[in-house]
Amino acid sequence: MITKITGAALVMDEIVRDSDLYLKDGKVLVVTRNELPFDELVDAQGCFLSPGFVDLHTHGGGGHDFMDGGVEPILEGCRTHLRHGTTTILPTTLASAIPALKRSILDIGAAMEAKGDYPHIAGTHLEGPYFSQNQSGAQDPRYIKAPKPKEYEEILEMGEGIVKRWSYAPELPGAEAFCEALMRRNVIPSIAHSDGVYADVKSAYDRGCRLVTHLYSGMSTITRRRGFRSLGVVESSFLLDNIIVETIADGMHLPPELLLMIYKIKGPDRICLVTDSMRGAGMPDGPSILGRKEDGMACVIEDGVAFLPDHSAFAGSIATADRLVRTFVKAGVGLCDAVKMASATPAKVLGLKKGRIEPEYDADLVLFDKDINVKGVFLNGRYLNF
Structure with a gap:
């Protein structure tokens, strides 16, 4: 044909x-x-x-969260993103009780086998629970903790072929062994929700970590400790040339001038546009839930973004991939580079032969x-x- x-x-x-x-x-x-x-x-x-968009980091859409339970919410959330140009997707979990996390992995694995008009589900992205409490953002603090070898090895074993990447904080006790375990199983490690300094990022980098989750969101910047300045995760990501960074280019999480600065420093080959969308993507303003319906965190959608009820932090975005590209183009980046950051670069991270119009x-x-x-x-x- x-x-x-x-x-x-x-x-x-x-x-x-x-x-x-x-x-x-x-x-x-x-x-x-x-x-x-x-x-x-x-x-x-x-x-x-253009090449289809590749979203490495999304929690849901169309009123569905990828942890709601069962295959149908996953497929319907994916279908919402397909209508906005996402042809490859990595359904993403949140910090949660381990039994709930395991069920979600198996549900996503089953969704990967579904036939129909859905984006290609390339696996799952586990966001947490191994994070810094100081940088938890909208992640539920009840479930945040340091890596436990027995726990994560069991998850990696049962999620083989499904778990594609795992975001974690590299400064936590046991994080070095955790990163090495991910690399052994060809799972992509990514730095996120971290209060680390340059030494922590460099340690992860030396073990093979080349990805940073939603740059500027839930991570340290320059701090002073006993008077001495230390680079945070943000500056370390800029300093290490081969690190690829996610940006939530919904026009709300990061202002246009900050997006342009990231683009100037990292370039389109080192930036992946991600939605970090929750169930509110493609939905009207109003009350919502971040995470599973049964025990997720209450939030509210207002003016194109999701907030915690007290407006102390964003609760993910309601963006779709077309909005990410549109935001970068409006900020002054050429269409070809904006599309590259939404397609070729994330496809390269996943090792997929997608994201380019080439034979x-x-x-x-x-x-x-x-x-x-x-x-x-x-x-x-x-x-x-x-």
């Missing part, structure tokens, strides 16, 4: 407007001006066509207008028109 896409402005390393894109058997075949045989024609009508790459694509409103997606080369 060969699909020809004509009339698109292709978002590659530059915008390509004078060529057609051919897909074959779920892969990109070629970008060419030449006429080739085809079985199906899709007219993009002048819209932009042999997966034909997961998103079609959007000049205002980055999504019109449709291609999943494995199959067109879904919204």
Whole structure:
């Protein structure tokens, strides 16, 4: 089956407007001006066509949390994000009781096998519970603790093939052994909710950690200890060139000038745009819950973001991936780089052949207008028109 896409402005390393894109058997075949045989024609009508967005960090959407229990809430939350251009997704958990965490891992594993119009579920991202209490943010402090080898080894064993990455604080007792355990099992370690200093970040880096979760959110910056200044996680992430950082580019967590500073320092090859969305993504303002319905934390959605009830901290975002790209473009970053941070860079983190319009790459694509409103997606080369 060969699909020809004509009339698109292709978002590659530059915008390509004078060529057609051919897909074959779920892969990109070629970008060419030449006429080739085809079985199906899709007219993009002048819209932009980019690689599908890859979200490494999302807790839910469409009124569903990925820890609610069962497969259906996971699939419905994923479907919400698909309508906004996310074609690959990493459902994310929160710090919780260990039995609840294990159930969620198994539910996500079952969802990975589902067939239908859903984003590719590449595994799960465990956010916690091994965090700093001082940087807990909206994470439930009842469940935050230091790593316990018996506990995490058991989780890694039962979650093999499902757990793709695990966010943790590297300054905690036992964190070095924990990072090494993740590396042995090919699970991506990521620094998060941390009160660490440069030595802690460098220790994790030396053990293979190359990712920082939602830069600036729930992490230390420069502090003075007995009068001496120490770099926090933020500055350490800038200093170590090979560290890739997540940014929640919803226009609320980080102001445009801070997004531009991160972009200037790290560049598009070292930034992953993430939603960090909770169940409120795609939902109206009002009361909501962060985490499982049965015992999650109450929050409220107001003016495009989720807050804890006392407004002391954000409770995740209600963003979708198209909004992330739109925010960076409005801040002054070119469309090609903004899309790269939402597709190629996170795909590289996951080791997937996605995120680029190049031969042999997966034909997961998103079609959007000049205002980055999504019109449709291609999943494995199959067109879904919204």
